[in-house]
Amino acid sequence: MINLKINGKDYPVDVDPQMPLLWAIRDFVGLKGTKYGCGIAQCGACTVHLNGQPVRSCSLPVVAVANKNITTIEGLSEDNSHPVQKAWIEEQVPQCGYCQSGQIMAAAALLSKNASPTEADIDAAMQGHICRCGTYPRIKRAIQKASETKPSKE
Template sequence: MATFKLHVNGKEKQVDVDPATPVLWVLRDHLELTGTKYGCGVAACGACTVHLDGVPVRSCQLPVAAIGIKKITTIEGLSDNNSHPVQAAWIEEQVPQCGYCQSGQIMAAVALLQKKTSPTDADIDAAMQGHICRCGTYPRIREAIKKASKKMSVKG
């Protein structure tokens, strides 16, 4: 066991865990941030995606000891009330069916829109590659990203 100081969603948190513990389990089991989901456990599906200093990463395979001073943002850190433009667009486009993959999908979409404010279909496909939606809502995901892009360009 070791003590780690983590910067999660703008707040400093302290946890005592094995250094090899994946960030996913630190978030869910120790910090009770359950929006980040366990999907496959091998970083292949994207359900566990969080941001590490703004970069989307798969948290199920990332040991907490590798975090250091980097800032973690989870789906809970985007907004308290689903008002982030990507979350709002997701709701408006009725993207979720089962909803299980959606937090990872949203985190990937937010990272994309932070890099490219007006992404092309090819940009969206590249950014979302490897994010699996068992319900097949990919066309709605693409439309939600386009809608969020427009919302974000109006805001800022």
């Protein structure tokens, strides 16, 4: 049994320790927002956060992430209120939408480390995240818009 800490909850899963995290998330935990794209960590569709850092879940064995903090797209917010999600909607980024959860997770990781990224910072952070629909200009605008959003004080 391997314990996965996903979006603040513990999920004990009885799987092969070498199973890619992506399949444990989707098939054993039941969170379907993280997508399979290429299976070789090249496209970014499967991006999740591991202890706050973006990682490709399709090539990361579950044994390597046991008891570490994993955040999926579902963990950013329950109601699309995360600044990146809001900017994605406002800029109408998705076309087919398939790659978008990975794109959003990469953008959220960037903004958590760099609240005011330059265009070069955005390009570097998003490099290797493939969008077959070619919505890269909208993705960049959404990241810039989200970087201008100041968190509300509660």
